[in-house]
Structure formats: structure tokens, C-alpha cells
Amino acid sequence: MNDYAQLLPIARAAMSTAREIVLSRGSFSVAAKGDRDMVTDVDLAVEDAVRGLLGKETPEIPVVGEERGGRAAGGLWWTLDPVDGTANFARGIPLCAVSLALVDGSRSVLAAISAPFLDVEYSAVDGHGAWAGEQRLRCSEVTDIADAVISLGDFALEEHESDRNRVRLGLLRDLGARAQRVRMIGTSAIDLAWVAHGKLDGTINLSNHPWDTMAGVLLVREAGGVVLDEDGTGHSADSAVTIALSPGVRDEIMATLRRNS
Known part of the structure; x- marks a missing residue:
């Protein structure tokens, strides 16, 4: 089918x-x-x-x-x-x-x-x-990180996720100093839908439960955005993380993630 x-x-x-x-x-x-x-x-x-x-x-x-x-x-x-x-x-x-x-x-x-x-x-x-x-829907055309509104996924609750939370704290510090705003909305589905809708310029979710992400991932792709795994390869259900971005901020956000990983 x-x-x-x-x-x-x-x-x-x-x-x-x-x-x-x-x-x-x-x-x-x-x-x-x-x-x-x-x-x-x-x-x-x-x-x-x-x-x-x-x-x-x-x-x-x-x-x-x-x-x-x-x-x-x-x-x-x-x-x-x-x-x-x-x-x-x-x-x-x-x-x-x-x-x-x-x-x-x-x-x-x-x-x-x-x-x-x-x-x-x-x-x-x-x-x-x-x-x-x-x-x-079309993703935003923002190209300057100073004009970008970026959301982050929730902090992990499990003790073994302390390294991921360290990365989240680094991203908050780094993006907080350079982006227009950083948000933590509390729902991956809306994070991703709002990237597709142009309300957000990107979202970084350091997990990838398929029920949370797979619908929103398609919205972003079909709206002209990119969705990546943490190594910069294309996102799939098997990815470790979900990073959805407007094309204009892709390089800057991925460089920020690498600095803090």
C-alpha cells in the first residue's frame, strides 16, 4: 500500500x-x-x-x-x-x-x-x-540566530539521563545568550507543529519516542523544514534525537548542539 x-x-x-x-x-x-x-x-x-x-x-x-x-x-x-x-x-x-x-x-x-x-x-x-x-504551512525564513525562537524538549526524569540533561543546560546557556528567545513548551507534538507553522524556527528534543515525534516530523518536512538526528543525518523512527529546523538556522543550531554534546 x-x-x-x-x-x-x-x-x-x-x-x-x-x-x-x-x-x-x-x-x-x-x-x-x-x-x-x-x-x-x-x-x-x-x-x-x-x-x-x-x-x-x-x-x-x-x-x-x-x-x-x-x-x-x-x-x-x-x-x-x-x-x-x-x-x-x-x-x-x-x-x-x-x-x-x-x-x-x-x-x-x-x-x-x-x-x-x-x-x-x-x-x-x-x-x-x-x-x-x-x-x-511553510517553515519560517529566519536566517539569523538572533531572530530565532527555539524550543527545547523537557528535561529527562531518569537518573541515567544526567548526561542528556547536562547537554540541555548547555543548550539553554548557549542559545539563551544568542537566540531571540528559548522556550520549553512541554509537548513535542506542538513543538514540531509550530516549527512547521513558522511559529518556532527550530526545536531540539533529545529523545525520540515515536508516539511523541513521528507525526510532527512529517509536518516539518512537508512544510519545507529539515529533521535530523544528533549526527546530522536524516531523522527516522530509529533516531536517537529529534531536531527540527527551518533551513536558515540549520547550520547554526547543529553547530550549537555539537559544542554542547
């Missing part, structure tokens, strides 16, 4: 279902799932509902989700983050999103991201552009 666009209505239906669940929950429960990590019953309800819809519409395509797991065995697979930015959501901060991608092997080929509290839905199909509703 390579006519990925025929699956876009299914992905959009999944986002509509997810959005309704997120917006309809006036109250919810929060449980710990790790050190300073959490899950809400909304995360679980969204994942179960979207899995049910995808299982009915595309039973031959496995689903890998943040909360319920799953395994890709090559070929096509869906990857889902039911609420990306759970910590924001749990505090009533509207920066959270549902992120769904169709991956072919290790490369995303279809994407749908819904930011329910921002009332925007993003979508992309490989070779057909990136969109916010009916608006076609």
Missing part, C-alpha cells in the same frame, strides 16, 4: 474522537507511572477509543501507543500519543495535543495532530504538504 492519502480521513476521524474526549472531561484522575511522570484517565480513554477506531478501519495495521504499548513488525504501523503534554493537561495548561502518525518502516508518511484547547488540527501526507485546517 502506498496511497497513504486514502487513510487521512481515518486519521482525521480518530482526531475528532480524541478531541471530543479531551474537551468533554471536566474532571479526571491522575496516577503516577514513574518518577515525576503521570498518566490521566483521559490519556487511557483517548488511546482506547482511537485504538478501537483504527482496529475497525485498518485491522491489518498494528498500533504502537504510549500508554498501551504494542510492537511494529515492519511495513505500516500507527503510532499514537493520546495526550502529549500530560503534565500541562493535568495542570490546566492548554498546551497539549493528540498525535497520530502512520509510519512505513521507519519513516512517517501520514500525520494528524489535534491541539483541542487551541482549536487547531494539523495534518500531512507524504508528498502532499502540511496543513493547519485549510491553511498550507
Whole structure:
């Protein structure tokens, strides 16, 4: 199967279902799932509902989700983050999103991201552009780091990630001294969507969970941006990190990462 666009209505239906669940929950429960990590019953309800819809519409395509797991065995697979930015959501901060991608092997080929509290839905199909509703997206044309707004992914919570956090601190210091602004938004899906939308000029996420990144990665590529691994090679589901950039700041940001790695 390579006519990925025929699956876009299914992905959009999944986002509509997810959005309704997120917006309809006036109250919810929060449980710990790790050190300073959490899950809400909304995360679980969204994942179960979207899995049910995808299982009915595309039973031959496995689903890998943040909360319920799953395994890709090559070929096509869906990857889902039911609420990306759970910590924001749990505090009533509207920066959270549902992120769904169709991956072919290790490369995303279809994407749908819904930011329910921002009332925007993003979508992309490989070779057909990136969109916010009916608006076609283009990455920014910023070329000077002094004009750039760059976001960083969250600090890692696990003790064995101390080296990664050292890199994050170096990036904050380095970019903070030279970029127009540095932001930590708390959701990879919105970080990446906003690079595609031209609201950010780049985002550096020093991890690469496919449910967090694969949808947004396709949005950035289809909007004319570049998405790289830490060594500067092209990003895939197997990459160590996710660095999404407008082309004009690519060299400067990658040099900054090398200085602090």
C-alpha cells in the first residue's frame, strides 16, 4: 500500500474522537507511572477509543501507543500519543495535543495532530504538504540566530539521563545568550507543529519516542523544514534525537548542539 492519502480521513476521524474526549472531561484522575511522570484517565480513554477506531478501519495495521504499548513488525504501523503534554493537561495548561502518525518502516508518511484547547488540527501526507485546517504551512525564513525562537524538549526524569540533561543546560546557556528567545513548551507534538507553522524556527528534543515525534516530523518536512538526528543525518523512527529546523538556522543550531554534546 502506498496511497497513504486514502487513510487521512481515518486519521482525521480518530482526531475528532480524541478531541471530543479531551474537551468533554471536566474532571479526571491522575496516577503516577514513574518518577515525576503521570498518566490521566483521559490519556487511557483517548488511546482506547482511537485504538478501537483504527482496529475497525485498518485491522491489518498494528498500533504502537504510549500508554498501551504494542510492537511494529515492519511495513505500516500507527503510532499514537493520546495526550502529549500530560503534565500541562493535568495542570490546566492548554498546551497539549493528540498525535497520530502512520509510519512505513521507519519513516512517517501520514500525520494528524489535534491541539483541542487551541482549536487547531494539523495534518500531512507524504508528498502532499502540511496543513493547519485549510491553511498550507511553510517553515519560517529566519536566517539569523538572533531572530530565532527555539524550543527545547523537557528535561529527562531518569537518573541515567544526567548526561542528556547536562547537554540541555548547555543548550539553554548557549542559545539563551544568542537566540531571540528559548522556550520549553512541554509537548513535542506542538513543538514540531509550530516549527512547521513558522511559529518556532527550530526545536531540539533529545529523545525520540515515536508516539511523541513521528507525526510532527512529517509536518516539518512537508512544510519545507529539515529533521535530523544528533549526527546530522536524516531523522527516522530509529533516531536517537529529534531536531527540527527551518533551513536558515540549520547550520547554526547543529553547530550549537555539537559544542554542547
